[in-house]
Amino acid sequence: MNRVFILRPEPAAGRTAAKAAALDLDARVHPLFAPQPVAWTPPPPTDFEALLLTSAHGVRLAGPELAAYRGLPAYAVGEATARALRDAGFADVVAGVGDGSAIAARVAAHGHRRLLHLGGTTVAPMAADGIDVTRIAVYSMTSLPPDPALIADAVAGSILLVHSPRAGERLAAQIAQDARAALHIVAISPVALAACGAGWASGRAAARPVDDEMLALAARLCE
CATH class of the missing domain: 3.40.50.10090 (Rossmann fold)
Known part of the structure; x- marks a missing residue:
């Protein structure tokens, strides 16, 4: 099963994780900000x-x-x-x-x-x-310090949920260009997606800037 990484701050990260679990997604919380x-x-x-x-x-x-x-x-x-x-x-x-x-x-x-x-x-x-x-x-x-566990946990096929342009910028700074080819981005908006930079396995933006749309895209990638 593909891993889905939730990068938004708490307590919102916990709400997203609960929704992801209800969809039988392997959700992992790694906030980039507090x-x-x-x-x-x-x-x-x-x-x-x-x-x-x-x-x-x-x-x-x-x-x-x-x-x-x-x-x-x-x-x-x-x-x-x-x-x-x-x-x-x-x-x-x-x-x-x-x-x-x-x-x-x-x-x-x-x-x-x-x-x-x-x-x-x-x-x-x-x-x-x-x-x-x-x-x-x-x-x-x-901004929280870079988390080595995020790099270690993001195995091939992992899906990274990006809830803001600033999160996209922070993620791009932490994931090296040569480590992106097997990772997927699901962003809350086209602007947030653009902030992630290039080189990812795929990048998709939600049709509406809401959690449910992002998780639906992530679930499709897991099929």
């Missing part, structure tokens, strides 16, 4: 009409200041982030099914024009036509 909170100064909630979170890490690591925005309509890039917001006491939460640009379009469609976006120190490009977006970093992703 999220860390960063200090931030919360602006007045009255300055905004809506709140946006594009990662559950932002919900977990924003600290007690996040509670000040519970009175705003909250938007989440996906269901995992929406669930984290609900667990944090937010009642009015809209979950997206795509990327940041897709959920920003829903914010605009609902008539909100002043948006507070709490995210990481690095964020994927997000189109936000017609919206005044204030972006504040509440966490950062710290």
Whole structure:
């Protein structure tokens, strides 16, 4: 059976691993990053009409200041982030099914024009036509030291799941060009796939930027 490597940070890596196990995939977790909170100064909630979170890490690591925005309509890039917001006491939460640009379009469609976006120190490009977006970093992703076990475990036929462009860059830095020919990449987006570089046995990007799509591609490679 092909090995499927999950490179995203915890706790999301554990959720992906559970889904992979349900598909009878041999899932192995090797995070490339660990999220860390960063200090931030919360602006007045009255300055905004809506709140946006594009990662559950932002919900977990924003600290007690996040509670000040519970009175705003909250938007989440996906269901995992929406669930984290609900667990944090937010009642009015809209979950997206795509990327940041897709959920920003829903914010605009609902008539909100002043948006507070709490995210990481690095964020994927997000189109936000017609919206005044204030972006504040509440966490950062710290690169973990290279893990020799990743190289040792990634035998021929292994499938590497890449959940972000930054993860693709980090993976490319750790896997030498001459070690890639027998390894497969499944990425969350074409941009993340491109960040992995060349020389892999195959590279595929999910049709939608969600875990289930990535795992479906991985399962097909295992057939």
